[in-house]
Amino acid sequence: MTKEAKQPADSPLDEKKNEEKKDPGLQMNRRVFLGTAGAIGGTLLLGRPGKSFAAEDFEGYPNSFGLLTDLTACVGCRSCERACNKVNGLPAPDKPFDDVSVFEEKRRPTEKAYTVVNRYENPNDKSKPIYRKIQCNHCKEPACLTSCPIHAYSKTPEGAVKYNPDLCFGCRYCMTACPFYIPAYNYWSALEPRIQKCTMCYPRIKEGKMTGCAEACPVGAITFGKREELIKIARERIDNNPGKYVNHIYGEHEVGGTNWIYIAGIPFEQLGFPTNLPKTPLIEETKGFLTSVPIVLTAWPALFGTIYAALRHREEFDKEEKEKEEKEKGEVKK
Amino acid sequence: MSTNMAIKTEARPRNFQSWFMGKLLMGMTWPEYLRSLLTPFNIVAAIILCVGLPLIVMRFVFGLYMVTEASNDYPWGLFLGWGLFGGVPLSATGFVMATAYYIFGYKRYHPLLRLAVLAGFLGYLFAVVYLLNDLGRPWRIYYPMIIGFGTQSVLFLVAWHVALYLTVQFIEFSPAMLEWLRSQRVRKWAVMVTIGMTIAGIILSTLHQSALGAMYLLVPGKLHPLWYSPYIWVFFLCSSIYAALAMVIVVSTLSIRFLKKRTDETFRESLPTLTLGLGQGAAVGMFVYFVFKIIGIAHGNNWGLLNTPYGYWFLVELIGFVLVPMLLFTYGVKKQSVGVVRFAAFYAVVGIIVNRLNVSIIALNWLLPHHLEDIIPGWKETMVVFAIVTIHILIFRWILNRMPVLHADPEYESH
Numbered sequence: 001m002t003k004e005a006k007q008p009a010d011s012p013l014d015e016k017k018n019e020e021k022k023d024p025g026l027q028m029n030r031r032v033f034l035g036t037a038g039a040i041g042g043t044l045l046l047g048r049p050g051k052s053f054a055a056e057d058f059e060g061y062p063n064s065f066g067l068l069t070d071l072t073a074c075v076g077c078r079s080c081e082r083a084c085n086k087v088n089g090l091p092a093p094d095k096p097f098d099d100v101s102v103f104e105e106k107r108r109p110t111e112k113a114y115t116v117v118n119r120y121e122n123p124n125d126k127s128k129p130i131y132r133k134i135q136c137n138h139c140k141e142p143a144c145l146t147s148c149p150i151h152a153y154s155k156t157p158e159g160a161v162k163y164n165p166d167l168c169f170g171c172r173y174c175m176t177a178c179p180f181y182i183p184a185y186n187y188w189s190a191l192e193p194r195i196q197k198c199t200m201c202y203p204r205i206k207e208g209k210m211t212g213c214a215e216a217c218p219v220g221a222i223t224f225g226k227r228e229e230l231i232k233i234a235r236e237r238i239d240n241n242p243g244k245y246v247n248h249i250y251g252e253h254e255v256g257g258t259n260w261i262y263i264a265g266i267p268f269e270q271l272g273f274p275t276n277l278p279k280t281p282l283i284e285e286t287k288g289f290l291t292s293v294p295i296v297l298t299a300w301p302a303l304f305g306t307i308y309a310a311l312r313h314r315e316e317f318d319k320e321e322k323e324k325e326e327k328e329k330g331e332v333k334k
Numbered sequence: 335m336s337t338n339m340a341i342k343t344e345a346r347p348r349n350f351q352s353w354f355m356g357k358l359l360m361g362m363t364w365p366e367y368l369r370s371l372l373t374p375f376n377i378v379a380a381i382i383l384c385v386g387l388p389l390i391v392m393r394f395v396f397g398l399y400m401v402t403e404a405s406n407d408y409p410w411g412l413f414l415g416w417g418l419f420g421g422v423p424l425s426a427t428g429f430v431m432a433t434a435y436y437i438f439g440y441k442r443y444h445p446l447l448r449l450a451v452l453a454g455f456l457g458y459l460f461a462v463v464y465l466l467n468d469l470g471r472p473w474r475i476y477y478p479m480i481i482g483f484g485t486q487s488v489l490f491l492v493a494w495h496v497a498l499y500l501t502v503q504f505i506e507f508s509p510a511m512l513e514w515l516r517s518q519r520v521r522k523w524a525v526m527v528t529i530g531m532t533i534a535g536i537i538l539s540t541l542h543q544s545a546l547g548a549m550y551l552l553v554p555g556k557l558h559p560l561w562y563s564p565y566i567w568v569f570f571l572c573s574s575i576y577a578a579l580a581m582v583i584v585v586s587t588l589s590i591r592f593l594k595k596r597t598d599e600t601f602r603e604s605l606p607t608l609t610l611g612l613g614q615g616a617a618v619g620m621f622v623y624f625v626f627k628i629i630g631i632a633h634g635n636n637w638g639l640l641n642t643p644y645g646y647w648f649l650v651e652l653i654g655f656v657l658v659p660m661l662l663f664t665y666g667v668k669k670q671s672v673g674v675v676r677f678a679a680f681y682a683v684v685g686i687i688v689n690r691l692n693v694s695i696i697a698l699n700w701l702l703p704h705h706l707e708d709i710i711p712g713w714k715e716t717m718v719v720f721a722i723v724t725i726h727i728l729i730f731r732w733i734l735n736r737m738p739v740l741h742a743d744p745e746y747e748s749h
Contacts, residue, residue, distance in 0.1 A: 106703070110406055143552055149490035150482035167482045170470020172409035173489050176698075177552040184406040185470065187399035193470035274701075277555045286488055289548040289567050293491065293541060300537045304437050308529065311439040 061140075064159030065205060066227030066259035067214060068234055069133050071271065072244060073221035076103065076117055076131035083216030084115045084135075087201060106272065109135055111184040111196040115213060120271050130264070132271045133213070133222070136161060136182045136198035137251060137258035141281035147177035152195075159227060159259040160200035168194055179255055179277050200259070227259050234263050256281030357514065360735060379724045386721020389714050393467060401714040402468075407702055410468070412711045412719050415694040417464025420687045421457055422496075422546060423570065426578035427585070428454025428503050429539035436532045445601045446582055446608055448510050448739045452730070453585045454578075455503035458496060460726045467718065488548045495542035502534050513746050514737040521746075544571035550693055558697035560639050560648040563630040566693070572626055576619030577686040579612045580659075583679035593734050598741035606672045613675035616682060617663035624656050644700060651692060655685030 082097040084090070091112050095102055103119035110116075115135035122128050138161045145153035145161065152167035153174065163183075170193055175183045183195045201211040209215070210224035223230060231252060238245045250268050251261035254277050262268070269275040278285070359367040393401040404411050431450035434440040466472040478484065478493040505524060512521035547570025554562055563569070590597060590605060631637060639645045659681040666674030695709050702708070734740055 108406060146486050147489060147552055149478040149484040149487040149493050151484045152482065167477065168471070169474035169477045170472075171468075171489060172404075172470070173487070173549070175406065175409035176556075179553070179555045181407055181702075185404075185409065187402070187404055187470075188397045190395060190397040191471075193397060274555050276701075282552050282554070283486065285551040285554060285564070286548060288564070289488070289544070289551060290486075290491075296541055297537060300540065301533050304433070304533050304536055308437045308533075311437075315439075 061155070061157045061159065062228070064140075064157060064227055064259055065200070065224065066138070066159055066230050066261060067200075067211065068223040068225070068230040069260070069262045070221050070223070070237065071130055071132055071262060071264035073219050074117070074131040074133060075219055075221075076100075076119055076129070077218060078102075078117050079216040079218055080115055080133060080213035080222065081113060081117060083212040084198070085113065087204070087212035088114055088199070090114070103129075107134075108181055109184060109197065111186045114196070114198040118272065123266060123270065130266065130271060132264075132273075134180075134182075135213075135260070136200070137180055137260040138198075138200050139255055139281070140257040140259065141255075141283055143177040143179060143255065143282040144174035144183060146281075146283040146286070147173040149173070156202065158200075158202065158205050160202040160205065162199065162202060163195050163197065165192070165194035170194075177282070179274055179282065227261070230261060234261060237263060253279040255279075256284075357736065379728060382717075382720050382724045386717050386724070389718050390467065390721065393718065398468075398470065401712075401718055403710075403712045403715055404468075405708075407699060408708060410694060412695075412715050413464045413468035415691050416687070416719055417468075417722065418461050419546060419690040419694045421461040421464065423543060423574035423577040423686055423690065424581045424683060425454045425457025425461065426539060426543060426574040427451075427457070427581050428506060429499075429535045430575055430578035431582060432506060432532045433536055436529055437536070442604065443608055443611070445604050446586055446612075448507070449585055449589065449734075450578075450582050451503065451506050452510070452733060452739055453581060455500070455507045456726060456730055456733075458500045458503060460722060462496065462500065463722055463725075464719075467722070488545050488551070491545045492542050492549065495538045495545065499535065499538040499542065502531050502538060506531050506535070509746075510737045510739055513743045539574075540571060543574040544568065546570050547693075550698075553698065556699055556701070557693065558639075558644050558648075558700045559634055559636050560631070560644060561693050561697040563634060565626060565630045565633065568626055569623065569630065572619070572623045573686060573689065576616045576623060576682065579616040579619060580679040580682040580686075583609055583612050583616070583676055584683055587676050587679070589734065589740055593731070593740060596734055596740045600742065601740055609672050609675055610667055610670060613663045613678065614667045616679065617660055617667065620656055620660035620663065620682065624652070624660060627652055627656070644697065647692075647696070651685070651688055655681070655688050659685055 078097045081093075085093065085097075093113065103117075106118050107113075107116040115133060117131050117133050120130045120132060122130050138159055140155075142153065142155060142161045144163075145151075145155060148168075149171065150167045150169060152164050154162050154164070156162055170185075172183075172185055172195075174195060175185060183197045185195055186193050201209070201213075204211060211222075214222040214224040223233065225233075231249060234249045234252075238247055238249070245263050245265055246267055248268060249261050249263055250273055251258035254274075256279070262273070264271060267275075362370065389401050398404055402411050402413065427450040431443060431447055435443050435447050466475065469475065474481075478490050479497065484490045505527065508524040509521050512518075512524060544567040547567040550557055550562065550566055551564070586605060586609065590602065594602075631640070640649060659678045662674060662678035662681065666672070666678055699705055699709075738746070
């Protein structure tokens with residue numbers, strides 16, 4: 001119990017150091033730990049034995065893969081959309097992949113398209129619009145995973161955030177929790193509705209291949225590799241091309257870092273990226289609350305039990321006093 | 335009162351079936367009973383159900399898209415915003431009144447106790463009904479209990495606590511059912527565990543009322559900063575307490591207005607005094623909540639946001655739906671006016687719903703384009719909600735008409 005109640009030490013500054021040192025198996029324990037605190041609510045009452053978990057911060061798997069999208073290179077050809085559709089066996093799109101009229105509105109990933117490319121006006125040069133590819137960012141510590149009450153999500157050591165429809169009961173809290181508006185749901189299915197989103201081509205990565213979209217990109221706007229390498233590449237591109245990029249690698253720190261990162265020529269908020277997100281994983285926001293759960297569970301029965309006992313005590317005491325008084329009065333009268 | 339007499343004389347049933355039917359039909363014959371059902375309220379209810387029930391069937395046969403406006407950007411609509419987030423704080427009645435009566439010793443509130451527990455129990459039951467309508471695969475509702483433990487999720491906590499608390503409330507209300515069914519022995523057992531159940535109720539309620547707010551801790555980027563706060567779980571817990579007190583006033587007011595014949599003298603005579611007492615409690619609760627909300631603005635240093643369109647709406651909620659009903663409660667108590675307190679209670683209950691809809695629907699996703707157009711619920715979704723509300727009221731009334739809730743059963747003096 002004491003171990004469970006212990007607050008995990010926060011050390012955002014030591015991030016890099018920790019990343020190298022930590023064993024991935026241990027790191028996953030921390031998210032399990034936090035919830036365990038919450039789980040006691042249910043489990044203690046049922047008498048399920050508590051397990052002790054190490055309280056650690058999870059900084060992401062050190063050797064995980066990632067992708068770097070260079071928005072200055074993207075030409076909006078939608079080859080990635082086509083490849084994604086094919087790799088994932090998705091239904092044919094409403095408009096063909098070479099139809100540029102789709103750019104007239106801002107689209108989002110859906111259950112029929114795990115990635116979409118949107119067009120934004122370039123404030124510096126109106127003739128050269130900027131294209132932004134959207135798909136699951138595969139957060140290092142994903143909010144969808146944090147939100148799921150049944151553990152239908154998992155973060156693989158390869159970097160992909162995977163979803164298991166066999167465990168899902170369809171509460172769609174993951175959709176609410178996702179800061180990037182990614183998970184999509186097939187609402188029209190009565191019997192087997194499920195979340196659908198980019199898998200980072202997990203089966204292909206397992207085979208040693210790169211993602212379908214990265215392979216299909218004709219202009220090299222999508223780079224597949226180890227996340228740590230990609231951060232270096234992104235940093236080099238920014239440093240070596242003064243004026244071409246804004247000095248920001250989107251996804252390096254947003255919500256604790258994502259495995260899909262971006263560099264761009266104009267500020268990210270002008271490209272529809274959420275820029276109001278904390279730099280820490282979103283699970284940090286719920287930590288304080290979940291930590292207080294065992295306190296309530298342990299202290300409340302004692303506290304309210306005592307209040308109850310105190311009032312009963314007072315009642316009895318008053319009754320005894322009254323009886324004593326009456327007895328004395330009676331004796332005096334005699 | 336006549337039904338009570340009827341029950342008393344047939345306490346020992348010879349023919350179980352006719353005895354039981356007598357209970358169900360409240361001592362009337364079938365034709366009499368059916369005739370008694372022909373009231374304007376029931377006709378309206380029947381019309382709503384004629385539209386709503388087929389829609390619910392369609393939802394399960396064709397999928398969620400058939401009746402709800404849920405989309406990829408807006409996964410949650412009225413079912414959860416109204417039914418779960420709005421319904422649960424209003425169902426804190428059982429926990430608040432049981433705590434007041436059994437733990438804190440507010441013995442005068444005895445006539446309202448069962449009504450409060452029943453309102454809480456049915457409120458939770460129907461929150462689950464809304465949830466079952468909204469879940470993609472409702473037949474897997476037990477999954478967080480058996481299949482996978484998403485222990486890091488606040489929703490996991492909510493799921494467990496709502497399930498356990500529903501059970502606790504069922505046990506808490508069971509003496510009334512058992513008295514109705516004349517089951518002495520089981521009733522004795524049910525009464526024995528009262529204090530334990532009450533304390534379990536406090537734990538489970540404080541945790542999941544606050545957990546419903548804590549669910550929104552995960553969305554700092556999506557919920558408007560005036561509503562998003564690290565204190566949001568405190569807001570939810572704190573407001574659920576005054577919501578419960580206001581709701582007890584509302585339910586008891588409706589009971590004495592529409593089901594006066596089911597109340598006993600104790601209930602009728604004590605109600606005005608008790609209403610004023612509850613109003614006083616609600617005023618204090620609202621004051622605490624109001625201060626917490628101000629602290630919330632100060633903590634986020636969001637004063638500047640008050641002078642924006644969302645800020646005005648925030649002020650409407652905070653001043654129009656918290657401060658004003660709070661002052662009304664205070665005025666009503668001061669002037670000993672039961673009418674004003676009752677009005678304030680209805681007002682405060684509406685305020686709670688406004689707050690929960692703000693957090694779960696109106697201020698959530700506020701940055702999305704066309705947000706305010708996209709959150710307008712469709713008629714089918716609204717009709718399903720109306721249908722569930724109607725069933726909720728009908729079941730509530732069915733129980734109040736039969737079981738010893740608004741009156742004490744003459745054979746069981748104290749409960």
